[in-house]
Amino acid sequence: LDIKLATYFPDLFVLYNDKNGKLIKELIEIKPFKQTKPSKSKKIHTKLQENLTFEVNNAKWRAAEEWCKKFGVKFTIATEKNLFR
Numbered sequence: 718l719d720i721k722l723a724t725y726f727p728d729l730f731v732l733y734n735d736k737n738g739k740l741i742k743e744l745i746e747i748k749p750f751k752q753t754k755p756s757k758s759k760k761i762h763t764k765l766q767e768n769l770t771f772e773v774n775n776a777k778w779r780a781a782e783e784w785c786k787k788f789g790v791k792f793t794i795a796t797e798k799n800l801f802r
Contacts, residue, residue: 725777743791744781748774750796 729745752774756767778794785792 723777725780727781741791742789743793744785745793745795746778746781747795747800750798753794753796 727744728747729743731741731743731745733741733743735741751767752770755771756764758764758767778792782792784790
């Protein structure tokens with residue numbers, strides 16, 4: 718297992734007031750839906766590449782979720798499925 722320190726830059730950090738006037742802090746990561754799930758490709762090379770991308774993203778998201786919990790920030794992964802309804 719090779720563990721290394723990395724820097725993560727999320728796509729958006731948004732501050733807004735909800736309908737009750739409460740300040741909400743939200744970290745938003747935007748990714749294609751395909752990169753948020755393990756690959757279903759039948760081609761081995763494609764499957765390996767897509768699964769590697771998914772695992773890297775997943776590791777970043779776990780770290781981001783931990784950071785968000787620590788600082789009271791909402792974490793959201795947005796894809797074309799929820800951006801373009």
